[in-house]
Amino acid sequence: MSTGLISDLFSNEQSLVDLAKEQIKLAYKEDDRPWVVGYSGGKDSTVVVQLVFEALAEMDSMDLTKKVYVISSDTLIETPLIINSINRTLTRIQDAALKMGLPIETHKVKPEPKNSFWVNLIGRGYPSPNQTFRWCTDRLKIEPANSFVMNKVSTFGEVVMVLGVREDESVSRGNSIRNHSIEGKLFMRHSTLPNAYVYAPIRSFTLDDVWNYLLNAPSPWGDDNYELHRLYQDSSSGECPLVIDKNIKESAGSCGNSRFGCWVCTVVTEDKALTGFIQSGHDWMKPLLDFRNWLTTIRDDRTKRMKYRMNGQIYFRDVKIVEEDNIRWLIIPKKSGRAASREYLEDYTIIEKNELQDYIQKNNIDLSAAEDQKVLIRYEEETLDGEIVEKHAQLGLGPYTMETRREILQRLLAVQRTIVHPEDPSYELISVDELKEIRRVWLKQGEWEDYVPMIYEKVYANQKTIDWEKDDRPLLTYEQMNQLEMLCQEFNVDVKVMRKLINAEKEFAGYKVRRGLNDEIGKILRQDYLHL
16 A cells, blocks of 8 residues: 555545544534433443543534543443443543543442342343343343433423444444434434433444544543454453443344453353453453353253243143154243253143143142243134144243252352452452342241351351341241141141231231232232142
8 A cells, every 4th residue: 555545545534533633523513412421331432421521522612511421331240350440431431521621420220229230140040141131231221320320300491312323333233323313413313212402423433443433532631542453352352332222232233242342241152252352361250250150050940940930820832742753842932042941741740721730730830930841732723724733842941949049149259259359359259238238038938947147157157147127037947937838838828928918917017008918919929839
């Protein structure tokens, strides 16, 4: 390539950057709405924060009339090295902004303990996320970020979200940006948050534009953008964006292959991020990868899951029966594009749908227990053309069983006890607040044995202690619980339901008006599995 062409390329790049900064200055001065800039630690969000920082630094101080909030999402399960890097960067941005007199504030948003990943997975028993049930994004990213944004809306009336989204990231992302754009307008109306608008200053940047800028424009707060580039070179991972819109959650894609995602992500088959870090010398993270891989193996294990949903709802999943070489096989379809599994049909008991309740009662089957009874339900269904066809189904899977939740917690604590973060001696995988919330959830669900303190003490063996709240102790003593279980067996009453009813009464004890008690009792008694 000739010297002239190289010069033209750099000239064009400089023009693109200058144009972006001039547009940012105009957009900033257009009104008095504060800005909320999303920062994930990745390349695109770094470009946006750096461009905004440089644009404000070039403006007259008299024009710096409104706040710019740089927010980063901490899901509490971020890849360890990345969250440390993000924390350092947020501190550097804040320090540099104060030194230069720029109206920039940095904030880290995170889920409340009751909505955290471990409280949902271990406490409530949510199965680990996959492509078809990605419950984590809403609870860990969207809701905390939206809460921050709406707090600013309530204070200022309207806000502008400044995001590092680009049209050439993917077809779906490009379509989403264009669908929300108004010709001739810098700001796009946010599709789900009232009085919030979106500004995408690098929407027309290509990947080359991003790296050309980062590697040729020094970080104004002292970060090493070449180190950021090395992170991307070490793996084929991408950036896990700060997601603030439920309507474009799917276009954001999974963060499982990203260096800037969660270390425990189970949405993808292989976690390239953790693997890449380990291969590049961070061997101390190997226990994290082992734990994450084990968690993916138990997700669809029927012995690890209850056979009804959290609200007690029973549902069925159709299966197929085929015959090959005089052997009858049960074909069980899998989600997320995985291959279907097959099992010997002779290992299963086939019963009619209207006989399910009698079968469960006669065989004293607990649908919340770990066993898989190998039961197939046969039923008939009428097709659109009036033909009656025979079908077979399994009981659908619900939350993890309590036994599995206890196993996950014990394994997680064991990893936490042994892992040594070279940059953070106080690093923890699960916080004390989360452990206390899990304890409250389990006790409310009728698990009165108070397993959380017992598991913690078993793993740590008095190396560390927690001051557990006395008010969260079980209502009954061990002897009283045994008596209750015997009475429930004698009168054929589900002991878990009885425990939930007693808990509901406790929650409303002392109130003069207990309007919600009857509703709570009704919810407990209306669960499907009680009325098969």
